[in-house]
Amino acid sequence: MSVADEVAVKDKIWEYRQEVDKLLREATKTLAEKTKMLALTATSDGDLYYAGAANILDMPEFYDYNLTHHLLATLDTPEFWWNLLEHDTDVFDIMLGDEIDPKVLLSQCGFVYEKFKSPHVSGAIGVVGPSRLNYPVVIPFVRYMGGLIGEFTSSW
Secondary structure, eight states, rough: OOOOHHHHHHHHTTTTTOOOHHHHHHHHHHHHHHHSSEEEETTTTTTTEOOOOGGGOOOOOSSOOOOOOOHHHHHHHHHHHHHHHHHOOSSSSEEGGGGOOSSSSTTTEEEEEEEEEEESSSEEEEEETTOOOOOHHHHHHHHHHHHHHHHHHHHO
């Protein structure tokens, strides 16, 4: 990740650093824009923020109606994502296929996320896409965004 990208990302969410809801919403939107993926943020309070759902339609894997339908349906169930994250003790992780959904419905998907924790909010931010994600691009953005959220929320 270039310094210019770091500055652009931090600048984009800086003005929202004092309000949890707006910070998480803008961070999720910015991550989707920068990675061209479906970005999501799940909190331990059961909130789910997502952006970039249309981005997945640009990828051949998601021409499969059943896969796309199932992935989009999970966006209506925040507990699916939080349960997935809650059972994983790693702060940063990459999950593929069966690790995401043992029912094989999301077997072609990859999920990269970074957890954040502060006295006021805890959760994770990440991106979902095909298992062939562009990891060298996605990972630095996800890690940086998770770190920024942790940094901003820890000072409240």
